[in-house]
Amino acid sequence: MATRTLAFHFTPVDGPRAVEGTRNPHAKATTFDPDTVEALQAAFPDAVGEVFLYANEHTVYVDRSRIVDVCRFLKEDRGFEYLADMGGIDLFVEGTRYEVFYNLVSLSRSRRLRLKIRVNEDDAVVPSITGIYRAAGWNERECWDMFGIRFDGHPDLRRMYMPEDFEYHPLRKEFPLLGVPGSLPLPPQTPEAGLTLDPFAAAHGSRPVKSFEEAESDLARQ
């Protein structure tokens, strides 16, 4: 019987793309859009700050107060109709401590662009872009919840993840990893007990009793 060579079929791996101007293998042609950057600089000469180009991706720093106008211009004139992502960054430095980024996508032209604004710690208020991109609503709520950056003009700026009475903003660098003890109550250990404020009640010796071990309640007696 003849030996048969087993043929393995691996998924072909894309080789590095030849993108003009960079040797970064992760660079993509779709993130390179100098025309839009030039159009932005021409339309907002005083609002557009530094422009960084890394791995063929444009990052445009924009003045915080003009972000709504810049977004409207990009959406209506440059075809960036889709807000893929937005969120906050805590640089943990003095002064302009936070940044807010916006990743915009033009589905019609297959282009991507990243905007960034710098936010001062003393005055962490950013104009909301929900009037331009409705999808920014939850992202801005998340950013408020996690970093404490307020969004002026947001229709419903509640917390996204944490309870509404939570006092801290967890993704700030100074927030401890395991949280602040007592800030998030656990449920009561029996139906009529108070909230458990110790987050490690079991480690500290508390053992929730089985329901048939509970003391008879006033409600049951009634």
Place this chain on the structure above:
Amino acid sequence: MTLAPDSPLHSEGFLTTRVDAVVNWARSNSLMPMPMGLACCAIEMMAFAAPKYDVARFGSEAMRFSPRQADLMIVAGWVSYKMAHTIRRIWDQMADPKWCIAMGACASTGGMHRCYGVVQGCDNFLPVDVYVPGCPPRPEAVIHAIMDIQEKVRNEYSVATDAHRGKGAPEPTPLRPRVLTPGGDRVISPVALYDQEAL
């Protein structure tokens, strides 16, 4: 309590036993789980109830999504501080007697979610009976947990005690399965059945 060896009732097909033994046998083989599926462990919990692993062999295939009809809560997945209040509320709505399985590393200890938003083990607010290790546990491990719960049902809880709760009724001796061994009739825990050398 037992019939005399020469009792005529033997030929009539009667046998005597304790109420606890019969009731607990019936209850242990008809546990109705409340699937508290919170994360990926819930997928493994589906496999444990599905035909291949077939928890119907243990009488627990009837998942009840109403806490009023369930007597076994399987906490499958990580518990956030927000969800903990809902879980405790559902647990309080379940009728007595009830049992709880913490399925997987996250439900037992918080697992890899060592952070501010996840409760570091649902035993911080629930009386957990059985902890299942694994991330996620294999369905066999959950079945083993069900068997441990069944042993608890048979041995720990007494209907007679429940009926006399608060009236100082004496605790009946726990029922242990009898195993015939070469050395004679011995009462052992079912856990020892896994340990062949102990037999």
